[in-house]
Amino acid sequence: MTNWAARLFARAIDRRVKEFGVSSGQMPVFFALGDGAALSQKALAAIASIEQPTMAATLSRMERDGMIERRPDPRDGRSQLVALTPEAMEKALKVKEAGMSVNAVALADLTEAEREQFLELLGKVITSLEKMLED
Amino acid sequence: MTNWAARLFARAIDRRVKEFGVSSGQMPVFFALGDGAALSQKALAAIASIEQPTMAATLSRMERDGMIERRPDPRDGRSQLVALTPEAMEKALKVKEAGMSVNAVALADLTEAEREQFLELLGKVITSLEKMLED
DNA sequence: TGTATATAGATAGCAAGCTATGCAAAAACG
DNA sequence: CGTTTTTGCATAGCTTGCTATCTATATACA
Numbered sequence: 001m002t003n004w005a006a007r008l009f010a011r012a013i014d015r016r017v018k019e020f021g022v023s024s025g026q027m028p029v030f031f032a033l034g035d036g037a038a039l040s041q042k043a044l045a046a047i048a049s050i051e052q053p054t055m056a057a058t059l060s061r062m063e064r065d066g067m068i069e070r071r072p073d074p075r076d077g078r079s080q081l082v083a084l085t086p087e088a089m090e091k092a093l094k095v096k097e098a099g100m101s102v103n104a105v106a107l108a109d110l111t112e113a114e115r116e117q118f119l120e121l122l123g124k125v126i127t128s129l130e131k132m133l134e135d
Numbered sequence: 136m137t138n139w140a141a142r143l144f145a146r147a148i149d150r151r152v153k154e155f156g157v158s159s160g161q162m163p164v165f166f167a168l169g170d171g172a173a174l175s176q177k178a179l180a181a182i183a184s185i186e187q188p189t190m191a192a193t194l195s196r197m198e199r200d201g202m203i204e205r206r207p208d209p210r211d212g213r214s215q216l217v218a219l220t221p222e223a224m225e226k227a228l229k230v231k232e233a234g235m236s237v238n239a240v241a242l243a244d245l246t247e248a249e250r251e252q253f254l255e256l257l258g259k260v261i262t263s264l265e266k267m268l269e270d
Numbered sequence: 271t272g273t274a275t276a277t278a279g280a281t282a283g284c285a286a287g288c289t290a291t292g293c294a295a296a297a298a299c300g
Numbered sequence: 301c302g303t304t305t306t307t308g309c310a311t312a313g314c315t316t317g318c319t320a321t322c323t324a325t326a327t328a329c330a
Binding site: 001002003004005006007008009010011012015049050102105106107108109110114117118119121122123124125126127128129130132133 | 136137138139140141142143144145146147150184185237240241242243244245249252253254256257258259260261262263264265267268
Binding site: 271272273274277278280281285286287288290293294296297299 | 303305307316318321326327328
């Protein structure tokens with residue numbers, strides 16, 4: 001069921017941000033860099049809770065589509081700092097709004113108390129699964 | 136967060152069924168056909184709540200790995216009936232147990248009442264998202 | 271009966287996720 | 301100071317998911 005819900009979220013988001021040339025996997029990047037910040041690939045992967053190669057692929061697609069720029073990190077020769085391009089910055093607000101609006105629709109049938117409980121229980125499930133996967 | 140949880144579920148399942156040569160996307164097929172039933176590809180896709188081409192790809196991999204057989208449907212020349220092979224049937228019970236055990240671990244930190252509530256709220260979220268995607 | 275529509279699968283092409291592995295720069299340490 | 305270990309990223313190869321589109325068979329209807 002979580003898989004099902006996750007796919008529905010992704011489809012709903014994709015549908016709303018497609019007009020901006022954006023897709024659901026790029027949402028965490030927009031949320032992390034939408035204020036003009038420049039972060040390393042590793043930091044972005046950690047924020048999105050995905051593995052490094054997955055973030056690398058997402059950033060490659062975003063670079064291909066002119067949404068991000070990679071600049072060498074002056075403080076670390078291995079690292080690069082990723083930032084949104086000016087064109088992507090222009091879209092960032094609308095993209096973030098689309099994400100929040102899908103969230104709102106998904107939770108529309110829940111009371112405020114139910115929403116809190118849902119997030120809390122989902123958090124517990126995630127914690128349990130992460131603990132299981134640790135070893 | 137649902138995406139995160141779904142990925143953790145998939146990883147946990149993958150880890151447990153890998154020794155049988157099985158992966159998480161095949162779980163719904165094992166649950167649907169584990170009792171010896173033979174169903175059409177369309178029916179399997181509906182049960183798994185995935186699109187037909189996705190199920191087609193999963194079945195192709197399972198056929199490649201000797202887990203399923205496709206036989207022509209005597210009642211419909213377009214359709215094929217899919218069934219687990221005897222070798223897969225032997226694994227089916229353990230595979231299903233692995234799936235249920237991951238579920239159990241994921242819900243381990245929830246009380247019985249919380250589990251019910253969690254499933255109910257998740258169901259509401261799914262319903263809302265499906266309604267949004269209808270048009 | 272013959273044409274039009276609907277349905278079951280197949281295929282192509284893409285995104286997003288994973289693991290495993292390799293390389294080069296940085297950091298730690300004897 | 302040189303060697304070893306760690307760390308950041310790239311790459312390869314796979315699965316699972318999607319949409320769009322095609323073919324062939326069934327079904328409906330004029």
